Amino acid sequence: MAVSKVFSSELDGIEAKLIEVETDINVGLHSFNIVGLADKALSEAKERIGSALKNIGVKSPNKENRKIVVNLAPADLKKAGSHYDLAIAVGYLLATEQIKNFDGADKIFIGELSLEGKLRPIAGALNIARLAKRIGKKEIFLPKENAVEAAIIPDLKVIPIPDLNSLIDHLEKREIISPQPKTKVTDHRSLVAGNVDISEIKGQEHAKRALMIAAAGGHNLLMVGPPGTGKTMLAQALNSILPAPDLEEVVELTQIYSAAGVLADSPYVNWRPFRAPHHSASPVSVIGGGQNPRPGEISLAHRGILFLDELPEFRRDLLEALRQPLESGRVTVARAKQVLTLPAKFVLVAAMNPCPCGYYGDSEKACRCGSFEISRYQKKISGPLLDRIDIQIEVPRVKIERLVEKQIKDSGESGQIKEKIAEIRARQRTRFANHNIFTNSEMTSKLVDQLTDLEKEAKDFAKEVFDRAHLSARGYYRVLKVARTIADLETSEKVSAAHVAEAYNYRIKLLS
Numbered sequence: 001m002a003v004s005k006v007f008s009s010e011l012d013g014i015e016a017k018l019i020e021v022e023t024d025i026n027v028g029l030h031s032f033n034i035v036g037l038a039d040k041a042l043s044e045a046k047e048r049i050g051s052a053l054k055n056i057g058v059k060s061p062n063k064e065n066r067k068i069v070v071n072l073a074p075a076d077l078k079k080a081g082s083h084y085d086l087a088i089a090v091g092y093l094l095a096t097e098q099i100k101n102f103d104g105a106d107k108i109f110i111g112e113l114s115l116e117g118k119l120r121p122i123a124g125a126l127n128i129a130r131l132a133k134r135i136g137k138k139e140i141f142l143p144k145e146n147a148v149e150a151a152i153i154p155d156l157k158v159i160p161i162p163d164l165n166s167l168i169d170h171l172e173k174r175e176i177i178s179p180q181p182k183t184k185v186t187d188h189r190s191l192v193a194g195n196v197d198i199s200e201i202k203g204q205e206h207a208k209r210a211l212m213i214a215a216a217g218g219h220n221l222l223m224v225g226p227p228g229t230g231k232t233m234l235a236q237a238l239n240s241i242l243p244a245p246d247l248e249e250v251v252e253l254t255q256i257y258s259a260a261g262v263l264a265d266s267p268y269v270n271w272r273p274f275r276a277p278h279h280s281a282s283p284v285s286v287i288g289g290g291q292n293p294r295p296g297e298i299s300l301a302h303r304g305i306l307f308l309d310e311l312p313e314f315r316r317d318l319l320e321a322l323r324q325p326l327e328s329g330r331v332t333v334a335r336a337k338q339v340l341t342l343p344a345k346f347v348l349v350a351a352m353n354p355c356p357c358g359y360y361g362d363s364e365k366a367c368r369c370g371s372f373e374i375s376r377y378q379k380k381i382s383g384p385l386l387d388r389i390d391i392q393i394e395v396p397r398v399k400i401e402r403l404v405e406k407q408i409k410d411s412g413e414s415g416q417i418k419e420k421i422a423e424i425r426a427r428q429r430t431r432f433a434n435h436n437i438f439t440n441s442e443m444t445s446k447l448v449d450q451l452t453d454l455e456k457e458a459k460d461f462a463k464e465v466f467d468r469a470h471l472s473a474r475g476y477y478r479v480l481k482v483a484r485t486i487a488d489l490e491t492s493e494k495v496s497a498a499h500v501a502e503a504y505n506y507r508i509k510l511l512s
């Protein structure tokens, strides 16, 4: 009898891989089997496909007095989920010659079937479309809900499928479905809901300066201060001064969100992520992983901000698990037989009080904590984690005179800052064009040496503080990276001693 071959795809983390769906129909007692490391959801495909075909009036595999074997290859890659339904149904229709004159070699089919033959949306459409383009496939057939997302990829024909019947009519050329028009991702959302505008924050000039540096160079930031001084507010304001992601970033982000199945109402991510998991969040939800590994908050914060408010309240193991991604911009999660690597290049913004009562070091209110309590509280943040936070600042109480001042609502302020940040980020993109990184904070120590042109006094000063303050090698390079950004804020190619000094000030340990 007949054999057919069509293509589908498996999502391995955020990476789509090509899967061959081979259908073999042989003489024999009735049986219908799917082989090739299939999970439970996939083995239920038999039932869904059987019903879907029956309900659209096509002869279904459950009725055939034949031996039907569907083989998913490569066999060593575990297949999970229900999105193979469409490819298996098409493979079966081809093998039984219920559709003819059609070549599946340059096409990919993906989608889950409902019992009445409708298509249900899937996760990872952009990732699969990207794979299709890369390996030279010409057309991708997927649920119509996923079409706008997939059509971000240029030079790929995306065919939106409402139901199995329409697909059969299309393949048999009875009624052609028009391809999805290309998606433009240039209409950026200006502000994410709940955003704070930086001009709403009174006083805190020191903190605002630190925010600008963090935004410009992508540096991690820790804010320490008593309750109610605006730490949470400042963190939210940071998002409002970051430039919108460019196309390359939109594609990266959309792949992550699509794979995580959290695209929600938008077909793509064209905003700068701001993720603020609660301190009671589980390590898996923040770091990623799990049974069917999914991107965690740190990957959803890729190219954006991960805000950890009340830092010491987070679980210790969770904070320690942040160390590797903070260093490498990637997170590695272990699972059954292999490890999975996901992008996680985020700016960490953390806020905390200096002690349990919150008022240690405050100018007006006395602290009620014993020194042991204070030290135990601060020790929750380990040295290696602190060492990765380039900018550490105090956010003190704002004088009442400042607070009662009538806010001169300068709506131009944040716009100007945003423009400036965008400009500096663009300069960095040019600087690092051949190095596959976007911001100063991502430089390796070798790159710092190559690309940070220190004036003589700056060099002497850096050497002196390195010796005197017993900076770690990482600490030393991190100071220079921040200094590079501060020089960029002044459009200066050279890094001066004043730049290094300011950068070093942000590193003076607040906690000990």
Ligand SMILES: Nc1ncnc2c1ncn2[C@@H]1O[C@H](COP(=O)(O)OP(=O)(O)OP(=O)(O)O)[C@@H](O)[C@H]1O
Pocket (backbone or CB within 6 Å): 200, 201, 202, 203, 204, 225, 226, 227, 228, 229, 230, 231, 232, 233, 234, 351, 352, 353, 398
């Ligand atoms: N500098 C400021 N300018 C304007 N409003 C402020 C400022 N600081 C605080 N506020 C007001 O106080 C509220 C509390 O500020 P916020 O939540 O940012 O404080 P916090 O430092 O995070 O406090 P906690 O340590 O208790 O979490 C804000 O919603 C805002 O209304």
Ligand SMILES: [Mg+2]
Pocket (backbone or CB within 6 Å): 231, 232, 233, 309, 351
């Ligand atoms: Mg707060």
